[in-house]
Amino acid sequence: MSKIAQKRSNRQEMASCKIAKSVFTEPKNLKESGVPVEADQVIQFANTWQPYGGASDEEIFVNFGMTRDRFFQKLWHCMTRVGLDREIATELADPYRMFHPQFT
Secondary structure, three states: OOHHHHHHHHHHHHHHHHHHHHHHHOOOOEOOOOOEHHHHHHHHHHHHHHHHOOOOHHHHHHHHOOOHHHHHHHHHHHHHHHOOOHHHHHHHHHHHHHHOOOOO
């Protein structure tokens, strides 16, 4: 095999190793419980602010870079995704419900 062909073969092997490594060894953004990290952060944030009637628009924007409306949609999606108990989900979403009465 020529030196050029050998280098090309080595590069391909290295590239396939990098791909295999990234696919099989990189964390998948899941907590030990199997809950996606982003979903956990959104739900914990809502839980923290729930006793105070929900977070302010500014607080939501500073923490997540989104509007209150988008945060509520994200919260509802995360609660559905992790299979949160319906009663708890309703309680967490309640402060934001006035903006989305269709989610009951």
